[in-house]
Amino acid sequence: MDIKSQTELTFRALGALESYAWQIDTTSPKHFTVTAEISGMTTIADWQAALKKAQLRHPLINARVDTGHDGRLHFFHDLLVEIPLRVARLDKIVSVEDEIRREFSAPFGVGDIALLKAALLYSKERCVLIITAHHAIADGRSLSYFIHDVLEVLAGKELADLALLPSVEELCSPAEGPIGDIRKPAVTASPVPYTERSLSRLKILRHQLSPELSGKIRQRSKQENTTVHGALAAAFVFALYHSSGWSGRPVRLTTPIDARKYSALDFGLSFLALFPTYAYEASNPESFWDISRAITDDLNAYRTKPGMTALVDMLEPFMNDHGLPNMMRFDREICAPDILISNLGVLPFSDCFGHLTLDALWGPNVLIGTEGEQTIGVATINNTINLLHTSYQSTPDFLVNAERILMLATEYSKESFFKKPH
Template sequence: MRKLQADIESNMKQEPVRVRALGGTEHLFWLLDRNRAIHFALVAEIDRVFEPSVWHAALLALQQRHPLLSTRIVADSDAVPAFFRDPDARIPLRVVESARASWQVETAREMNTPFDWSTAPLVRATLLQGDDGSTLILAAHHSVLDGMGGAYVMEDLLSALAGGSLMSLPLVQPLECLLRAQMATATVPGAIAPAPEPKVFRAASGARAEVAALALSAQLTRAVVERSRIERTTVHGALAAAVHEAGRRLSRVWRERPVRTVSPIDVRRTVGGMGQANGVYITQTVTVDDRARGAPFWDAAREIKGLLAPAQTHASVVQETKALDAFMSSNPSVEDAAGFLSHMLAFDLLLSNLGREPVASAYEGFALKALWGPIVSSGFADDQVVGVCTHGGVLRLTQASYTAMPGLLDEVSAVLSEAVAA
């Protein structure tokens, strides 16, 4: 591992170089992050302890594999942003020996620490060392990675940690470049109707994120999966319905008006030919649930699945990408981007789901015990962000918020237990 690190370092003495312009979604996330920090984190727990030097070497190998993990963002005189690669940049690793604080507390600290987008790299790591295991928090600026991209990067990192060799990958291209031919003939969707009320952003300074986590039992996880199949819906649909019902039980505001939920949709399989690309390849779809507290659960879960289905088609991805490309080609300001988020999307809940087993469990010499996240914020003052990942047959939930709804995850678990038993 030391020889690998020395070889890599000897080949990286180069000047920073322009890589490419930011794509539409990358550009939008850059602007939104300048309004309020929206970076995200994933958390991996493994059953072995390694010296920090081994982690540093694995992180360095990861940067050699993925070009964007050594970049910063530079805006030219026209404010058009581009990635510039700094080969001498190293992913910083903060090590917490004999960690006493929970990973939730340390992750909240990461969420409260914005990235400097003008300094490479746009990724950082925190390592919590225990007596017989380790927890790694990987945080990333949202212009270089989305949640699934972060999961694929985490798997590469764990493979390198196990002594595996990582081959360098070609530079990932923006989504609109991959769809350029289809976008030429696609029609742009009609104007999006604004939300009934714009959302208020959290304070520019002083607001502090809170992070909570809950793992369902393997038995309840199986029951949710099996009952969702029987009810002709998806686990994501069931989870959305459960969060909506839980929120209505806990919040008067959620009981008095429809709940707006945004679900990031990974388009890698929809577009095809992308494999485990590590960039930003998502579209975002808002669903509105105006049901009353205690409404039939599985009806709500089926409706949410039906509302999301059209957005998952190839034609819809092309249309949405073309519309975003047209908006971003006007070179909007930070205020323009924030206004779009506040007036058009204006969601109460961000439900981000990594799906089932996004990362391998077994590695040479150790195992991944748990994967948590994505843990992220939209910038709104009162949004609730629920990250979902099913790993090792256990569905894990995280909650990130700057105005947390206390007890939300416990209530979600209770709603799901009631739903599968009914």
């Protein structure tokens, strides 16, 4: 097979969710970043070589999107794909947050071949790696595993190539499995406008919960018959509901749900998450654990495959080739979050990769793009919960206020919630 033939090899057609992410990107950019802090001696050439080897492992990094002979969008294998790498000296940057802002504020352009890019904030003994991916080829959890692959390669491991994964609709097809019972996601009373995107308005903040508080959240959540995600989500719902100027309406909360668990798939780059939105009223501070359980109960329906199949069946008409207005309606009415919490969960990564140490992981930061949206990326590693806040209309002290609420919720009984002891 000659080079030209190889570059035209078809991987597969895009699924409805992938097609949505690709087509609406020019109206509301659908990309995100995950950031890692690494200590240990490296060279820039080491990173360049590791990125290339990790790229070869994941089929969709080596792909471009184009229309096939049947008129549908397809992933095509392309040998010419190269991951763009921007290198900056770590000792010259103002802040890591500013560099994440820079990467996140630059969406993928029409005609860009590479659908993943990297920025390396470099010093000989410590680096920060920012990976940005188009949502058509990846979600937050698979991108965190791509970073894991890069670190494994740097440690000298040889990694086998991964198989091309199916779309979420193929994985959870209503035609091939039972449809579960889910609570219908909350629809807005009227369409929420898209927000103005500009670098000057974009705020990105990082905040690490202490190992002690992270442990208390895990312990108390178990006692309260809920989850860590439910507790974190409730804290942010309360923080927003009690923020200055809030109207008193229920808070719309969106949670991306990973579909890989239904089929024990690997973590090759792919977009295998759907994100229902539910609304919660949080006027009574003593209802914190009730709200946490309500959030957990709504998401429990998706613990089994029929639940996700029901969501696929419900949302597919808004995502596939049914026109841009329907895709915009999904963004502005079906989703339209006040808060989006993208929780990568407890990442089963060792902190040691040969002579390198993974000190922290941040993300993902992603936005649906509607007005007032506050996104929290959650990554738990080394028994510590890392929070990343992204917004074009940032709620002041959002991370700090949520942490305060979590401290009170885990420390005191329900009767003394939000009350300091004498």
